[in-house]
Amino acid sequence: MLLWVVVLGVGALSLINFFSSEPEQQKIGYVDIDRLFEGFDMKNELQGKLELELKTKEIILDSIVYKLSLAKTKAEAPDATDELKWNFQQQQNYFFQEKRGFEEFSMNRTQEYDQQILKQMTQYVADYGLENNFKVILGKNSGGNVLYGDVGNDVTDDALEAINAKYQGI
Amino acid sequence: MKFVLASVFGLVVSAALLFSCGADKSENGISYDGRNKANNASKNQLSFEYEPIVFEQAATPSEFVAYIKTAEHLNKTKTIGDVQYQITHLPKEYMASNEIRDDNVAQSVFDSIRNTYDGVEYYMIKIEVPGAGMELAKINLSYQAEYEERIKYLSFDMQNNLKAITDDSSEINCTVYHFERTYNITPYSTFLIGFPDEKLKSSKFRTVVLNDNLFNNGLIKFKLSLDQLLNTPILKFQK
Numbered sequence: 227m228l229l230w231v232v233v234l235g236v237g238a239l240s241l242i243n244f245f246s247s248e249p250e251q252q253k254i255g256y257v258d259i260d261r262l263f264e265g266f267d268m269k270n271e272l273q274g275k276l277e278l279e280l281k282t283k284e285i286i287l288d289s290i291v292y293k294l295s296l297a298k299t300k301a302e303a304p305d306a307t308d309e310l311k312w313n314f315q316q317q318q319n320y321f322f323q324e325k326r327g328f329e330e331f332s333m334n335r336t337q338e339y340d341q342q343i344l345k346q347m348t349q350y351v352a353d354y355g356l357e358n359n360f361k362v363i364l365g366k367n368s369g370g371n372v373l374y375g376d377v378g379n380d381v382t383d384d385a386l387e388a389i390n391a392k393y394q395g396i
Numbered sequence: 397m398k399f400v401l402a403s404v405f406g407l408v409v410s411a412a413l414l415f416s417c418g419a420d421k422s423e424n425g426i427s428y429d430g431r432n433k434a435n436n437a438s439k440n441q442l443s444f445e446y447e448p449i450v451f452e453q454a455a456t457p458s459e460f461v462a463y464i465k466t467a468e469h470l471n472k473t474k475t476i477g478d479v480q481y482q483i484t485h486l487p488k489e490y491m492a493s494n495e496i497r498d499d500n501v502a503q504s505v506f507d508s509i510r511n512t513y514d515g516v517e518y519y520m521i522k523i524e525v526p527g528a529g530m531e532l533a534k535i536n537l538s539y540q541a542e543y544e545e546r547i548k549y550l551s552f553d554m555q556n557n558l559k560a561i562t563d564d565s566s567e568i569n570c571t572v573y574h575f576e577r578t579y580n581i582t583p584y585s586t587f588l589i590g591f592p593d594e595k596l597k598s599s600k601f602r603t604v605v606l607n608d609n610l611f612n613n614g615l616i617k618f619k620l621s622l623d624q625l626l627n628t629p630i631l632k633f634q635k
Contacts, residue, residue, distance in 0.1 A: 349476050396619050
C-alpha cells in the first residue's frame with residue numbers, strides 16, 4: 227500500500243513540477259483602436275496625401291465656378307443672346323458633372339486609403355502579437371467590444387510603436 | 397530492496413508520462429510549445445530560404461552572388477495579408493558578377509564591367525503570394541482583360557509607383573526598371589529596380605517605397621542603412 231502511495235506521489239509531484247515550470251505565460255491584451263488608428267503613421271501620411279489631392283481638385287472646381295458665375299451674369303443680362311444662355315447652360319452642366327466627379331473621387335479615394343490602412347494595421351498588430359507572445363489582442367473602441375480592461379492589459383502604446391516601426395520598414 | 401525497485405519503477409513511469417505529455421502538447425498546437433512552433437514557423441516565413449554564407453576570406457564572383465541572395469542584412473521581407481514582398485540590395489559587384497558568371501575572370505575585365513553599373517543603386521523586388529501557385533498577374537482576376545492590364549502595369553506603370561527617400565526626405569524616382577516576366581513558370585515576380593545614387597550616397601538610410609496598386613496594399617516601405625549595404629565580402633580574382 228505504502229509502495230503505491232510513494233509511486234503515485236512521485237508521479238504527481240513530477241506532473242505539478244512540469245505544469246508549474248511553463249516557460250512563459252501567454253498574454254491577453256487590448257488596444258484602443260481609435261488611438262491606434264489616429265497614431266498610425268500610414269493613416270497620417272495618407273490623410274495628408276488625400277487632403278492635397280482634394281485641394282488640387284477643389285482649385286479646379288473653384289475656377290469652373292468662377293467661369294460659371296461670369297456666364298450666368300452674361301446670360302441673365304437683359305440683352306443676353308440665345309448663344310450666351312446656351313453657353314451658360316453648357317457650363318452649368320459641366321460644373322455639375324465635375325462636382326459629381328469630385329465627390330466620387332473623394333469617396334473612392336477615402337475608401338481605398340481606409341482599406342489600405344486597415345490591411346496594414348491588422349497585419350502589423352498580428353505580427354506584434356505573435357512576436358510578443360500574446361494569446362489574444364482585443365480591440366477596444368466606442369462600439370464596446372471591450373467593456374472593461376485593466377490598465378495593465380492596455381498595450382496600445384507598445385503596439386503603436388511596433389506597428390509604426392513595421393510600417394516604416396525598419 | 398523491493399521498495400527501492402518499486403520507487404525506481406515509479407520514477408521511470410512518471411518520467412515517461414511527462415515526456416509523452418510534452419510530445420502531445422507540442423503536436424496539438426494549443427500548448428505553449430505548439431504556439432512556439434507556430435511562432436517559429438512564422439519566423440521562418442519571414443526569414444530567408446538559406447542561411448547566409450559567412451566568409452572568412454574573400455569571395456569568388458559566384459560565391460559573392462550566392463552570398464548577396466541569402467545575406468540577411470541585404471534582404472528584407474514584409475508580408476501584408478497574403479502578399480509577401482522582398483527587397484534585396486544588389487551591389488555593383490553583384491551586377492557585374494551576375495553578368496560575367498566566370499570565376500576566372502581577370503580583375504581588370506571585371507572592373508571595367510563593374511564600372512558600367514556606376515551611378516545607380518540597384519535593388520531586386522520580389523512579390524509573391526505563397527500558396528497561390530501562379531504568377532502575380534493571374535491572381536484573383538475579375539475579368540479576362542484584367543490580365544493584360546496587370547501585365548501592362550507590371551511592365552511599365554509600376555515604375556512610377558517606386559521611389560527612394562533619403563534622410564533629408566528627398567524623393568528619388570526609380571530610373572532603372574525591369575519586370576522579369578516568367579510566363580507562369582515561377583509563382584512569384586521579380587523586378588530589377590535602380591535609383592540614381594548621387595543623393596543616396598550621402599544618405600545614412602534610404603527607404604525604398606512601393607505603392608502597391610496591384611493588390612491595393614498601399615505604401616510598402618523598406619528602410620535600409622548604408623552601413624549594412626556596404627557590408628559585403630571582398631572579391632578575389634585568379635588573375
